Amino acid sequence: MSFITAYCSLTEDVCSVNGTAIIGRDHASADSWFKQIYKQQELAYPKFYKMDMLSQAGFLASELIKRAIPTLTAAYNDDEIALVFANRSSSAETDQRFINSYEHNGAPSPSLFVYTLPNIVLGEIAILNKWYGENMFAVLPKFAPDFYLDYLQILHAAGSKAILCGWLEVTQTQTEVLLFMVEEKGTGIMECSKQNLAELWHASFPAAK
DSSP: OOEEEEEEEEOSSEEEETTEEEEEOOTTOSSOHHHHHHHHTTOOOGGGGGSOHHHHHHHHHHHHHHHHSTTHHHHSOTTSEEEEEEESSTTHHHHHHHHHHHHHHSSOOHHHHTTSSTTHHHHHHHHHHTOOSOEEEEEOSSOOHHHHHHHHHHHHHTTOSEEEEEEEEEOSSOEEEEEEEEESSSOOSEEOOHHHHHHHHHHHOTTOO
């Protein structure tokens, strides 16, 4: 049996860990919402400022989950932690910014080109944490509990002991970010079941379809 041992959600205005809001957006601030979280949580990873929004969101949520499970990294070998993410829009936001960079500036931006694949966020998290387990990023019409449950079975059978799962839908007008750590051992916050994942999604994004 698998359990969700920590989760983090980000909306346009609130960042929550395990269902408790830890910071609300200051709309008067000159900083972007993700930069507000980064600074308020006193994170220290200068590469954050070079990331696109998708990778920033993944970085923030994964770091907050690690803080909620301080023994996580020490509990597993570096190839026993896997990553399974999905979203609806792929890297469309950065893709458009990349197109604009050569239409308006006459030359494409190499720093944007790096992020024109959605799975780059997986690389950012894996490199930072030295997690060398399996990883995959899917593009789906909507959050689908069965997708995660199917991959959890496959990855557990292949030797993964902890799996960071996530939905990362980030555009200029929408932020739906839900990352959750699934572990085989312990009791965790809740069993990782189809019903619990659906309830967790709706509790995090009550207005989402």
